Amino acid sequence: MTTLLDDLLNMEAEEIWKLNERPDADGLRDKEQIYYEDVNEGDELPKYIYKPTPTHLFRWSAAIENFHRIHYDLDFGLNHDRNPSILVHGSWKQSVVPQYLKDWTLPNGWPWKARFEHRAMLVPGDVLIMWGRVTSKYEKGQMGFIDLEIGMKTQDGIESMPGTATVVLPLRNGPPIPYPFVPPAD
Amino acid sequence: MTQQAPPTALTPEVQAMVGVSGDVVESWGVVDGEYMRRFTQALMDPDPRYWDDEFAKSTRYGEIITPPIMVSYLASRIRPDQGDPITAAFEENPESDGIGSVERPGELPPVPTNLVRVLNAGNEIELYAYPSIGDTVFFQNRYSDIRERLGRDGTPFLIITRETRFWNQNDVTLCITRASTIRR
Numbered sequence: 001m002t003t004l005l006d007d008l009l010n011m012e013a014e015e016i017w018k019l020n021e022r023p024d025a026d027g028l029r030d031k032e033q034i035y036y037e038d039v040n041e042g043d044e045l046p047k048y049i050y051k052p053t054p055t056h057l058f059r060w061s062a063a064i065e066n067f068h069r070i071h072y073d074l075d076f077g078l079n080h081d082r083n084p085s086i087l088v089h090g091s092w093k094q095s096v097v098p099q100y101l102k103d104w105t106l107p108n109g110w111p112w113k114a115r116f117e118h119r120a121m122l123v124p125g126d127v128l129i130m131w132g133r134v135t136s137k138y139e140k141g142q143m144g145f146i147d148l149e150i151g152m153k154t155q156d157g158i159e160s161m162p163g164t165a166t167v168v169l170p171l172r173n174g175p176p177i178p179y180p181f182v183p184p185a186d
Numbered sequence: 187m188t189q190q191a192p193p194t195a196l197t198p199e200v201q202a203m204v205g206v207s208g209d210v211v212e213s214w215g216v217v218d219g220e221y222m223r224r225f226t227q228a229l230m231d232p233d234p235r236y237w238d239d240e241f242a243k244s245t246r247y248g249e250i251i252t253p254p255i256m257v258s259y260l261a262s263r264i265r266p267d268q269g270d271p272i273t274a275a276f277e278e279n280p281e282s283d284g285i286g287s288v289e290r291p292g293e294l295p296p297v298p299t300n301l302v303r304v305l306n307a308g309n310e311i312e313l314y315a316y317p318s319i320g321d322t323v324f325f326q327n328r329y330s331d332i333r334e335r336l337g338r339d340g341t342p343f344l345i346i347t348r349e350t351r352f353w354n355q356n357d358v359t360l361c362i363t364r365a366s367t368i369r370r
Contacts (some may be wrong), residue, residue, distance in 0.1 A: 025358040029241060050230070064259040065226035067272055069284040080281065091259065092229070094309055099231045108246055111254065115310040137297040179246060180315035180358055 002046045005131045005153070013155045020049035023103060031106040036144025036169045038136065045104050045132035045148070048096070052088050052125050060092045082086050088122035093152055093161050100150070101167050109169040110181045114150065116163025119170040127155040130167070141184030143177055144169040194348050195342040195369075196334035197350040199298045207328040211292035213261040214233060220258055222252050229253065251316035257323045257352045258363055262290055297346055301367060307345055307366040314359045321354040337370070344369040 003019045003165040011019075021123075023031070058072045069076040070087050077083040094116065101111030122128065129152065136147045145168055168177050220239075226236050234241045235251050242250045253361045264271060271289070274280040317323065330349035334342050353359045 013236065016364060022230070023232075025234045025238075028233045028235070029238075040201040063224040065263060066192075066259075069282075073284070076283070080283075085302045090306070090309075094311070095229050095253070095255060098311060098313060099233075101234070111313055113310070113312040115308060117308040118306050176246070181313065 002044050004044060005047065005129070005133070007157075008043040008047060008124075008129060008181065009153065009157045016127050016129065016155055016186045017049055017051060019047065021046035022048045028103060028106065031103070032109055033106075034169060034173075035172045036139065036146070036180060037172050039134055039137055039144075039146055039169065041134050041136060045100070048100060049132035050096075050128040050130070052092075052122070052126065052128065054086060057086055057092075057124065060089055063089060066091065083121060083123075085123035085125075088124075088126070088128075090118045093118065093122075096130055096152070097150065097161075097163070097165070100132065101148075101165055104132070105167050105169060108177060109167060110177050110179070111180060112166050112168050112183065114163055114165035116150065116161045118161060120154065120158045120160040122154065122160055127159070129155070135164075139171065142171060142174045143184065144171050144174070193342070194334060195299060195301060195344050196332065197298075200332060203295075203297050203329045204332050205328065205330075206294065207326055207353070208292040208294045210324055210326045211261070213257070213323040213325065214263055214265040215260075217248065217252055217257065217260065217317045217319055217323060219250070221321055222256065222319070225256050225259070226253060241344065250319055252319065254313045254316060255311055255359055255361055255363065257317050257321075257325075258350065261323055261325050261352065265291075292325060292327055294329060297329070297332065297344070297369070299344060301344060301369040303370040305368040305370070307368045310362075310364040312362040314361060315354075317354065319361050321360075323352055323354060323360070325350055325352045326370060331366075341370075 008016050042073045061071050070081055071089055074086050077086045097114050098111055105111050132148045132150045134146055135149050138145050150163045150165050151159050153159050170177055327348055327350050331347040334347050336342055345366055345368055347364050349364045351362050
C-alpha cells in the first residue's frame, strides 16, 4: 500500500525520502502483474522519490550528450541566465515518465502514452516525488485501459510536470497485450 | 470608433507548414549496450531487462530491451564526421550556452513568423516497441499541428507542435514524440 501523496506532502523532506518506493533490480525482476480488475478509480501508484545532486545532473548531461551549461555550470546559470542554481533537465523528467509507467505495468502490460508540461525550475536540493493516480478505466479490444493523472512534485507541493497518461493492463482472463503494441481501432 | 481586430498570426504561409516533413535520417551507429548502460544508470532505472541476458530471455520480449524513449536522445548524437560543434560554438561566442548552433540532421524549416519568443508548451510520448540492441534507428520530424490562440491582452500567439517518429530497420515504429512550443 503506497503512502498517499497528500500525506507525503505533509512530511519533512527526510521523512519523504525514507518512503521512496523506487524498486531495485530484484523488485523489477519479481514484479507481480497488476490486472485491470485490480485497479480502481482514485488508486494511487507507488511514489518514486529523487534527491538530485549536481553529480546526478552532470551524469545525465554526459549520458545523453546534452551540453547546455544551465545544467552543470553554476556560474553560467547564476550570472548569465539568472537561474536560482543549475537546473534539473526536462529530458530527465520526461524519461522518468515512461520508466514509471513501465514499472507499474510490468511484466505484461504496456505503458502506452503520456502528455505533460514542464513548469517549475527544479534544482539540486529539491526532493522530488513522481506520482500517479487512476482517473478512469475501460475495456477495449480485450485489453484494460487505465487513464492516469501524473506529475512530479517538490517536497513543497509545487507541481513541476502536470500530465496525464494511459497504460494498458491485461484482463485477468484475457489474451496477452499485443507486442509491438497495437492500439484498438476507435 | 471601431476597434480593429489584431492581425492573425496564423497566416496562410504559417498554415502551409502543417504536414511539412524533414528528411528521413538514419541515426549514427546502432542501439548499443554501452550507451544504454550510461543512460539507465543516469536515469536510475535498474531494470534487469536491460542487462541480465538470461532473465531477459525469459520475459515476453525474449531478449534484452532498451528504455522506451532512449532512441530519441541516441538519435541526436553528434556524428563524428560533423566536426567539433562544441569548440566551434565557443570560437563563435565565448559566452556560448554550450549548445550554440549545433546543427542536427533532419531539422525542419523554420515557421515563417515574426513571433520570436519561444516557450515550452508540453510534450507527448507514444510507445509501441522497445528498441533492441543492434537496431538501426531512423527518424523523421514533421509539423503535425499549428494553431493560434489569443493572449489575455488579445494578442495572437502560435502553438507549434513538432512530431518525431522513430522506427527501426524492420520498419517497426518504436515511439512517437511530440513537442509543442508557444511562439509569442
